[in-house]
Every structure is written in structure tokens, then in C-alpha cells.
Amino acid sequence: MAIQKGDFIKLNYTGKFVDGKVFDTTDEELAKKEEIFSPRGLYGGDVIIVGAGHTIDGLDEDLEGKEAGYTGNVEIPPEKAFGPSNPKLIETVSVTKFEDRKVYPGMGVEIDGKRGVVTRVIGRRATVDFNSPLAGQVVNYEYTIEKVLEGDVEKVQGLLALYTGLREMEVEIEDGVVKIGIPTGLTFNQRWLMAKNRVATELFKYAGLKEIQLIEKLTAEPEIPMPSPEEAEAEAEEAPEAAAEENAEAEN
Known part of the structure; x- marks a missing residue:
């Protein structure tokens, strides 16, 4: 079935400049090879909602109409990538x-x-x-649509991973009510505090859930590292492309 707006998909991708230099990837080994690896990065593929602004416009638009298993690439002009240079x-x-x-x-x-x-x-x-290193750049994305997510628990966990960097958080769903176990350290994590309302809004809109309960979990586990308020705000407001900008800026 052709992918359309609102579908939850698992996406692997590599972003390159026109000269072939990699600035972003979901492939951990490639990230290390290209010296753009981030210890805080979540590799192995991102779960995104098509049409929800989780990636740059040019890539988001190219996903529509494809099917699970599709592999291809797309060249994206600045106006549909990271914007023109100001x-x-x-x-x-x-x-x-x-x-x-x-x-x-x-x-x-x-x-x-x-x-x-x-x-x-x-x-x-x-x-x-002072422009972003990605501003004004034509970029190319090679990507594979690994699968379309069907189960509600998998959708919720995937979206939570996108915003928190944590995979397979505790999730239970019954009659449209989702209960999410918030682990030690995440309760006061700035990244999560900035993102949780957006997560809830997207789950209501795209997953058809009626109620979300956030259940605080207190354990003796080490606390999750907290980014600075500036980092948290950027990560919460932007989609996966924020990681691409961070990697590119780190090279300068």
C-alpha cells in the first residue's frame, strides 16, 4: 500500500552534500567513519510520521506514494532543505x-x-x-523505508524514541488510553519537558488516542543525561533535521 500523510514509518537515511560529504546518517558505523558520530544520537533508523514535519520538506514529500521496502535517493534544493542563506x-x-x-x-x-x-x-x-552550515546547500538523501508501523504500542514507542532518544519505553494501551512509564531522570529532563506536549498532540492527531497518562517511575538507575536548556529547546522544536545541523556545525 502506498505511503501517505499520517503514516508512521521507520526510515533509514544518509544525508550528503553535492560533493558527497556526509553530514547526517542513521548508520552508526558510517557516522563513525565520517567522524560525525554523536554519543547522544539514536542510530538504526528513525520512526517518523509522514507529513508531520519530522524531517525536511523535500524528503518528507518524496516519501509519499512509496511503499515499505523502497530504497532510493532524492536531491533537494535549499528552499526545501535547510533554507536559503540569509x-x-x-x-x-x-x-x-x-x-x-x-x-x-x-x-x-x-x-x-x-x-x-x-x-x-x-x-x-x-x-x-552566522548562517547554519546547511543553509543554502543543495543536499542529497539516500533512504530506505524499512516498514510502515501498524501497532499502536510500536507507534508510541517510536515517536517517544524520536523525541527522547530512548527506545522501547514502557507503554500500555487500552480503549484509546495510553499509559507511558516515565523512567528515572526523564521527569526533569529539559528535552522531555519541552517535547511532551508536542508528542501528545501528535499521538492524538495521528494515532487516534483519546487520553495519555504519564506515569513517573522512580528507580535506582542512573539519571538520563540532561542537555542544556538551549539544546533542549532546539531538539524539542525541531525534527530529525536538528541532528543533521548539529553534526554539520560540529565539523566547523
Whole structure:
């Protein structure tokens, strides 16, 4: 059956620039090989809802009409990938901003809380691009649709994994009511606190559930690492493409 908006699917993918350089992947070995591996990453495939904004527009649109087991690739222009480069985010600053460090093109910097890359140095002035490294880029995604999820428990667990990075959380469903066991450490985890309302909204809309009960679990297990508030907000608001941007920024 052809995949359509609202379907829960398991997706494996690798994102590349036009020169073939990998910036994001669900393949752990490839991530290590390309030196973009993140210990906090969830490898082995993402569960996403088609049409729910869990991935970039160009890839999301290409999924529709395909079937489980499909393998292919799609080239995506900036406007349907990570957006065009914004000239307002390119600034010229004095090299005194860099605290006597030697400034050179390609250098990653942080100024006034903004991360950017030096693109040019002329005399005592440097041009810094504060755009995302993925902005303005044509990208190519090679992907495989592993399967379409049918069971409600599998759908809930998959969506929770997407937002929390935890696989197979405790989930029970009866008569449209889902009970989710919240493990030790996740209760006050900023990533979860920012994401749980969105998770609930998507489960009501796409899984047809009537009620969600979050049941706090207190155990002696180690606490789940908590990202900074800034990281949590970005991860909660963005879909899997946020990980792609994080990997690309780490290379600069």
C-alpha cells in the first residue's frame, strides 16, 4: 500500500552534500567513519510520521506514494532543505573580537552567543557567516523505508524514541488510553519537558488516542543525561533535521 500523510514509518537515511560529504546518517558505523558520530544520537533508523514535519520538506514529500521496502535517493534544493542563506546573518567585525587569536577563513567562532564561520579576512576586519552550515546547500538523501508501523504500542514507542532518544519505553494501551512509564531522570529532563506536549498532540492527531497518562517511575538507575536548556529547546522544536545541523556545525 502506498505511503501517505499520517503514516508512521521507520526510515533509514544518509544525508550528503553535492560533493558527497556526509553530514547526517542513521548508520552508526558510517557516522563513525565520517567522524560525525554523536554519543547522544539514536542510530538504526528513525520512526517518523509522514507529513508531520519530522524531517525536511523535500524528503518528507518524496516519501509519499512509496511503499515499505523502497530504497532510493532524492536531491533537494535549499528552499526545501535547510533554507536559503540569509545575507543579514553575514557580518563584518573587528578582529579584536577574537581576543588576539589568529583569525583565518574557515575558523569557527562564537560572538555574542552566536556561532559562525569566518569567510574572509581583510586587514583588521573579518567577515563572519552566522548562517547554519546547511543553509543554502543543495543536499542529497539516500533512504530506505524499512516498514510502515501498524501497532499502536510500536507507534508510541517510536515517536517517544524520536523525541527522547530512548527506545522501547514502557507503554500500555487500552480503549484509546495510553499509559507511558516515565523512567528515572526523564521527569526533569529539559528535552522531555519541552517535547511532551508536542508528542501528545501528535499521538492524538495521528494515532487516534483519546487520553495519555504519564506515569513517573522512580528507580535506582542512573539519571538520563540532561542537555542544556538551549539544546533542549532546539531538539524539542525541531525534527530529525536538528541532528543533521548539529553534526554539520560540529565539523566547523
